[in-house]
Amino acid sequence: MTLPTTHVSFPAGAVTGESTVLAVHPLDGGRYAVVTGATPFHPLDHTWPDQPADLGTLTVDGVELAVVDCLTGAVGPDGGPEGGQVLVGADIPVRRGDEEWSWLVLHVLAADPGDIVGRTAALAVDAGRRGALSASHSGCHLLALALNEALAPRWRKDPGRTDAFGHPDFDSLAMASSVMDTEASTDTYRLGKSLRKKGFTAEATEEFPALADALPELTEAVNRRLAGWVAADAQVRVDVPGPELTARREWHCELPEGAARIFCGGTHLHHLGELAELRTELRLSEDGSELVAVTRPKRA
Ligand SMILES: [Zn+2]
Secondary structure, X not given: OOOOOOEEOHHHOOOEEEEEEEEEEEOHHHOEEEEEOEEOOOOEOOOOOOOOOOOXXXXXXXXEEEEOEEEEEEEOOOOOOOOOOEEEHHHOOOOOOOOOXXXXXXXXXXXXXXXXXXXXXXXXXXXXXXXXXXHHHHHHHHHHHHHHHHXXXXXXXXXXXXXXOOOEOHHHHXXXXXXXXXXXXXXXXXXXXXXXXXXXXXXXXXXXXXXXXXXXXXXXXXXXXXXXXXXXXXXXXXXXXXXXXXXXXXXEEEEOOEEEEEEOOOOOOOEHHHEEEEEEEEEEOOOOOEEEEEEEEEEO
């Protein structure tokens, strides 16, 4: 069975929509995945699972069905080893966006919805949860820029990758994992040998103290910058080259220092004035090998 790649409206901030049910696919554990032609639901990405799935409801013929999870599915080319089969999440053997594959948003139901293929579904995302995840995700990108700036003096040489403001891109060079929830974004950075080889200095020098001793000052500098950006009520949007789930989208924020861009598959605020406050907390592991930033948005 050939299914087209799902069209998605979440990048623009949509939380409702209507679309035809194209397929219902049984999953492990007695659950079912509903595939529609288009959807406002943001699924967990199988390649970079930073933003959790949207939850909500799917209503068909007046019957409301709870969407208890939302996953990424993929169907390989006909004639391939897995051709025609819907694979889910970690079982997908190729990276997101492989053009030979169809990429699907799977709305997960706890029970069999019956024969609903061909019917129209009204899709509604839990808007409160979405709003909280968007705030955490926007906070995550802002933290990246503010942290890059605060750590810029610690690079002995140009690591060959800079962010939108020309600072060495510590965030992407050291990133081990990035996870958002409805409360915060937690970004974990590895301060290993390879980062040091690229020129990063965690030790004390004549110009600055060891990273561990500098943490309170760094945290304050980052939080000052974040507060300034929130106060500037900067506009945020996600640039979308096409409607497909797999389109290469870009987060765009009009900060006072200039336009910032970061490739991103998630959802975001529309402007930073939707926040009352954005603060991060920096922690260094005891052995100094890991820096963790927990960034909490407080919504206005
Ligand atoms: Zn992102």
